[in-house]
Amino acid sequence: MVMLNLKNREEYTFYLHLYLKQEKKEEFRRDFLELHPTDQIEIFQEFSEMKRQVVYNYLTIEEFSEIFVGLPVKQQKIVIAEYDEHRVLTLLEELSADDVTDFLSEIPDHIANYFLDRMNKTDADNIKRLLSYHDDTAGSLMTTEFITALETETAQSILQRLRIEAKDAETIYYIYVIDEKRTLKGVLSLRELILAEPAIAVENLMKKQFISVLPTTDQEQVADIIKDYDLIAVPVVTEKDVILGIVTVDDVMDIVEEETTEDIEDLMATRGSVDIEVSPLLAAKRRLPWLIILMILGIGTASIIGQFESTLAEMAILAIFIPLIADMGGNTGTQSLAVVVRSIALGSLEQHNVFRKLLKREAITGLLMGTTCGIIAFFIALLFDISGMYFGIIVGISLFCTIVISTITGTIIPWIVHRFKVDPAVASGPFITTINDIVGLFIYFSIASLMLQYL
CATH class of the missing domain: 1.10.357.20 (SLC41 divalent cation transporters, integral membrane domain)
Structure with missing residues (x-):
């Protein structure tokens, strides 16, 4: 992976623009995909509409999904308008549930419903449930893509399953131990799982004392919990401890930025007007x-x-x-x-x-x-x-x-x-x-x- 600095960024960007202009697909893919996702996002935003159309054809939906997630909402809307309908649906299915929820919550309801009606029913129902939670709560932030295990499973069996399920999970650093009714019984870290004896049962490894939040918990409180307890993710559960999803630390970083911006706005009496995109x-x-x-x-x-x-x-x-x-x-x-x-x-x-x-x-x-x-x-x-x-x-x-x-x-x-x-x-x-x-x-x-x- 190439990490750009101020010195080589201009040269690197020049060649990427040149590859698009000369329609050199392989050269563009080679250099562009070597970049860190943050650099990919920043450079993509510099492309004109004509060059973006070329990028859509050069990158797979899976490769482009990482760029889409990091774009500002305004730019995401532009991308969706430039994409054909089939690609939009494929892209939304490629994204994690919380990322899809974040995007759909920012567009008009009739457009969001249009996409939901054409998505996989199971995925659509899951996203509709996430959209039903009030803004600024754990329920609206959580993702439903995480790794679970039963108390009777062994460390070896979970590791084998991780190789298959990990690519679809938001994070694999915590394994959430549940029973048949999805009641959360404990939490197991990936480190503990790797170091454990292969035949040992999960119930002998997991921590039965764990931190969790309700779906109605305020997002700022969720951020404080993750910060205070040095967590990578926190489970969201019902009052009966049935696990609904998890809120990850990357979501919390967005919350911290949002809350800090609000504090600055309040301090200067400019609430809602510091965004440069505001007219x-x-x-x-x-x-x-x-x-x-x-x-x-x-x-x-x-x-x-x-x-x-x-x-x-x-x-x-x-x-x-x-x-x-x-x-x-x-x-x-x-x-x-x-x-x-x-x-x-x-x-x-x-x-x-x-x-x-x-x-x-x-x-x-x-x-x-x-x-x-x-x-x-x-x-x-x-x-x-x-x-x-x-x-x-x-x-x-x-x-x-x-x-x-x-x-x-x-x-x-x-x-x-x-x-x-x-x-x-x-x-x-x-x-x-x-x-x-x-x-x-x-x-x-x-x-x-x-x-x-x-x-």
């Missing part, structure tokens, strides 16, 4: 509501300045440090917000006393940062007004109070939102920033008004 109109539609809310809240900043107009008129130099006070409050609050959002994403805030410990840590951190920045701001302010030290005191104390309070609000607000099961976008970075702008300026002008008599 400008839809992106604007999704972002505008928050911008309008933030704009209305931003009026509070103007109101604060208006209330202290007389103070600002008597000491115009205060205007120089308005951006500094506002920006430092927003930046500090966003830092604390990121810490809390990460803790929420990892589920650690649900643990006893974790939030109290986190709040204490952030408060002390705020005091340390506020003291340091306040002292620095004091000396910077003296450079602008050398007539006395009071202006430096105003700026230093204001920045100290702003940073401390912003750190605490950036910690408390997202936690409160989380506790009330409200959309986490409510505690997004822009929201925290706007609130802290208002608080910071209020502190700044209040302190300036109190000390005005000394200036």
